[in-house]
Amino acid sequence: MQPVVLIITVLAMAAIAAVFAWAIWAPPGAVDPERAERWRIRTIVALTLAGVVLAAMTLVPWPHAPQAGPTPGIVVHARGYQWYWELDRDTVPAGTPVTFLASTADVTHGFGVADPQGRLLFQVQVIPGYVSRVDWTFDRPGTYRVICLEYCGIAHHEMMGQLTVQPGV
Ligand SMILES: [Cu+2]
Known part of the structure; x- marks a missing residue:
């Protein structure tokens, strides 16, 4: 594009x-x-x-229909705080669908995941009172970064976490 x-x-x-x-x-x-x-x-x-x-x-493709229904595979709950991410699991296998359910404990954050080369794979706004869902299947093992892509205060730039993708079975 x-x-x-x-x-x-x-x-x-x-x-x-x-x-x-x-x-x-x-x-x-x-x-x-x-x-x-x-x-x-x-x-x-x-x-x-x-x-x-x-x-x-x-504007034709919007608004997207809300994702609903059963989660396809592994569920990872991600919760944003000023200024860190808390994931209930930090290791997922490659090749298995993962559903991220992201929420925030305080202000609006942007839940994003970047691959080992630093390329952004996806990001979703995380708004107080809502749970944002992203379904994603990781192709390759590696150390992925969880970042915040919505300015959320003085230490926003330090709001980084880690997600390890292990070789699938
Ligand atoms: Cu932020």
């Missing part, structure tokens, strides 16, 4: 640069002011419509 966004952005920037270059170097009198005004209005209307349609399209 990111390469597509990059290509679209570069093409749009090139188009804008071309318009600016043309506006700068066009010979005097090359533009009929009335025709330019018509094009300006059409362009603004078309871009506005395109923006509304594109923005609406990005």
Whole structure:
């Protein structure tokens, strides 16, 4: 997805640069002011419509249906505190579905898990009074980091835990 966004952005920037270059170097009198005004209005209307349609399209998948039903495998309860995570188990096997049920004892936190290379696998907002659920199956064994991705106070950056994924059976 990111390469597509990059290509679209570069093409749009090139188009804008071309318009600016043309506006700068066009010979005097090359533009009929009335025709330019018509094009300006059409362009603004078309871009506005395109923006509304594109923005609406990005909202189609939301809201997600709440995950419900039986948990598929291992359940890990994760509870956030200022400023640490408490997991009721810190070791899970690879290849087995894991359901994280995350909650908070104080303020809003962001429960996130990063792989051994530091790449974020998932994150979910953890809001007081609610239990947030993430279903995840770890492919590879290793030492994963549990992090907080919602600023939650002065020591937010130190709110890290660890999850060990062992080779599956
Ligand atoms: Cu935090």
